[in-house]
Amino acid sequence: MSNFILPEPVADPLLALIGRYRTDTRANKIDLGVGVYRDHHGDTPVLSAVKAAELQLHRHQQSKSYLGLTGDIGFVEAYGDLIFEGTSRNIAGAQAPGGSGALRLAAEVFKTAYPGGTLWIGLPTWPNHLPLTESAGVQTKTYPYFSREKQQIQFDQMLECLTAAKAGDGVLLHGCCHNPTGADLSAEQWHSIAQLIAQKELLPIIDLAYHGLGRGMNEDLAATRLMAEHNPQTLIAASCSKNFGLYRDRVGAVYMASDNKEVAGRTQDFFGQIARRIYSMPPDHGAAVVRIILTDESLRAQWQAELSTMVDRVNSLRFDISDQGKSLNLGFVADQRGMFSLLPLDPVQVDSLIEDHAVYLAGDGRINIAGCQSDQIPRFIEALDAVGFKGVV
Ligand code: LMR
Numbered sequence: 001m002s003n004f005i006l007p008e009p010v011a012d013p014l015l016a017l018i019g020r021y022r023t024d025t026r027a028n029k030i031d032l033g034v035g036v037y038r039d040h041h042g043d044t045p046v047l048s049a050v051k052a053a054e055l056q057l058h059r060h061q062q063s064k065s066y067l068g069l070t071g072d073i074g075f076v077e078a079y080g081d082l083i084f085e086g087t088s089r090n091i092a093g094a095q096a097p098g099g100s101g102a103l104r105l106a107a108e109v110f111k112t113a114y115p116g117g118t119l120w121i122g123l124p125t126w127p128n129h130l131p132l133t134e135s136a137g138v139q140t141k142t143y144p145y146f147s148r149e150k151q152q153i154q155f156d157q158m159l160e161c162l163t164a165a166k167a168g169d170g171v172l173l174h175g176c177c178h179n180p181t182g183a184d185l186s187a188e189q190w191h192s193i194a195q196l197i198a199q200k201e202l203l204p205i206i207d208l209a210y211h212g213l214g215r216g217m218n219e220d221l222a223a224t225r226l227m228a229e230h231n232p233q234t235l236i237a238a239s240c241s242k243n244f245g246l247y248r249d250r251v252g253a254v255y256m257a258s259d260n261k262e263v264a265g266r267t268q269d270f271f272g273q274i275a276r277r278i279y280s281m282p283p284d285h286g287a288a289v290v291r292i293i294l295t296d297e298s299l300r301a302q303w304q305a306e307l308s309t310m311v312d313r314v315n316s317l318r319f320d321i322s323d324q325g326k327s328l329n330l331g332f333v334a335d336q337r338g339m340f341s342l343l344p345l346d347p348v349q350v351d352s353l354i355e356d357h358a359v360y361l362a363g364d365g366r367i368n369i370a371g372c373q374s375d376q377i378p379r380f381i382e383a384l385d386a387v388g389f390k391g392v393v
Contacts, residue, residue, distance in 0.1 A: 013363050014127060021360045029358035030376045032367040035179065035339050037213070037242060037310055042373055047245045049303035053292035057285070067284060069272035071095025071253075075287040078294035079253050083208070083221055083238060087228050089257035090264035094271035095282045099209045099239025100132060102254040106205050106235040107136035108274045109256065109267060110170045114203060119170040120162060124148070124342060124364060126179045126207070129172060138170075146181045148344045148365065151332040151392045153183050159196060167201035173227070175236070176220040177210035177338020180366035184214070184337060190223045194230040205235045212243040212307045213314060213370075214337035228257035240290050242339070243307055249286030314339060314370050317377075321369065325381045329391025339370045349387040357383035 017033035036044050070076065076093040084091055096102035110119060119138045121129050122145030134140055143161040144154045162171065173193070178184050185193065197204050204227045211220040228234045233256060240251035256267040275281065293299045315337075322334035333341050345353070345365035353359040359380060361367045372380060 012128070017360055017362065020354070024358060024360075026358040028379065029360065030373075030380055031360050031371045032369075032380075033360040033362060033371065035242070035368050035370075036247060037245065037314075037339065037370045038373075040313065040373060044245065044247075047303065047306045049293050049299050049306060050244060050246065050289055052299055052302070053289040053296075056292055057288050061288070064284070066281060069094070069275045069281055070268075071282040072284060072287040072291055074295065075251075075291035076253050078291055079238065079240070080255055082217070082294065083211075083224060083236065083255065084228060084257060085218075085221070085225070087225050087257065089228050089234075089259060090261045092256040092258070092264040092268035092271065094254050094268070094275060095287050096237075096252045096254050096275070097279060097282050098241060098250040099207070099237055099252040100128065101250065101279070101282065102237035102239065102252040103129075103132055103207060104136055104278065105254040105271055105274055106237045107133045107138050108278075109235060109254075109270060110203060110205060111136060111138050112270070113267075114168040114170065117168040117170055117203070118165070119172055119205070120165055120202075121172045122146075122158065122174075124180055125172075125174075127362075127364075129207070133172075143171075146178075146183055146342070148181075148342050149392070151183070151344075153185065153189070155185070155189055159192065162193075162196060162200075162202075165200055165202055168203075169200075170203040170205050170235075171197055172205045172207060173223075175206045175208035175211060175224040177214040177340075179209065179338070180340045180342045180362065180364060182333075182336030182338050182341045182369075185223065187222070190226055194227055197227070198231050203233055203235065204231055205237070207237050209239040210242050210338045211238075213311050213339060216311070217304075217307070232259045233257070233263065240286065244286075244290055244293070244303070246286040246289065249289075250283055251286035251290055310370075317369050317372055317374070320374060320377055321372070321380070324377050325384070325391070328381060328384055328389055329393060330381075332392055333369070339368050340366050341369060342366050343384075343389065344392070345387070345389060349389065352387045353383055357386065359383045 144157040214220045236255040241247045258264040343365040
């Protein structure tokens with residue numbers, strides 16, 4: 001035992017919140033923590049399109065024998081067709097265990113294809129981006145993305161910082177519904193970034209976890225399609241956790257969009273080779289469900305309708321929070337998109353919101369708008385006021 005050197009485990013701050021919230025017995029608790037969609041009852045139900053597809057799967061699936069290293073190819077193609085609609089690239093793709101599994105595969109491709117390359121990650125970001133990519137052996141640097149105090153994208157600083165990137169470096173970008181800020185680049189800014197990345201021969205890696213939950217599916221995918229068209233190579237890590245509500249089933253896919261058929265073919269084989277070394281094959285159930293939905297006209301329409309209900313609810317909550325929170329300068333919440341906004345709160349204020357007011361949120365001040373019930377908004381705003389929140393002044 002004396003040479004047993006595992007360090008003291010550090011709890012994942014976001015996932016630890018789930019446990020804290022569950023054990024809180026206060027009836028008026030509000031859950032704005034982990035990024036999970038909730039309906040107006042506070043539930044995260046299984047979508048009815050998913051239930052219907054599961055029934056079909058149950059009836060027709062003949063075997064649970066292995067599918068292969070890249071998973072359900074029908075799923076990978078159908079999801080890829082949705083993401084890359086209208087683009088003309090050669091697409092390599094593999095199913096992955098959730099968006100995180102897809103990011104890991106993307107990180108492995110980047111590290112191997114661009115040895116010595118540094119991955120630039122914008123701050124603030126999803127707290128697992130740096131640990132996930134660094135534990136894949138990727139060197140990272142950060143660039144400024146957003147000022148929490150001003151609730152503004154720091155676009156000039158971002159561009160200036162990225163001019164220091166070298167050919168063969170990668171740039172991690174959130175395709176839409178930026179996590180944790182809800183602030184996405186404008187179409188014009190995306191064009192400038194795409195140009196800079198292409199000019200400097202950098203590799204864009206797009207994290208696509210919330211498409212369909214911001215401005216609508218095509219609008220949410222526009223930046224990813226633009227990057228794919230503008231660059232010789234683009235890596236995309238896509239999740240089905242939020243837009244299909246398949247969180248625990250771990251459904252995602254990694255793609256490489258390339259202007260070169262050979263590069264796409266080589267990457268395709270590499271995806272499988274890397275998967276074999278890490279987990280061998282991805283879990284099948286959820287991917288089969290997504291394939292059934294995307295390839296069946298009526299189930300696809302049912303899913304789209306359910307997704308519209310979700311996005312409408314999130315956007316109307318944004319409007320209500322901003323409207324009812326006028327005195328606290330919460331107007332910015334209505335301008336942002338996706339599930340999150342990042343409130344300028346210090347750790348003492350966050351602690352007090354949780355401890356004294358039973359309002360659960362991430363330590364950096366991120367709130368999951370989709371976790372809020374309409375009738376909880378006044379109490380949420382009162383609690384912000386009580387901890388001295390000033391909004392953007
Ligand atoms: C989140 O950001 O809350 C979600 O993506 C859940 C997670 O895995 O962190």
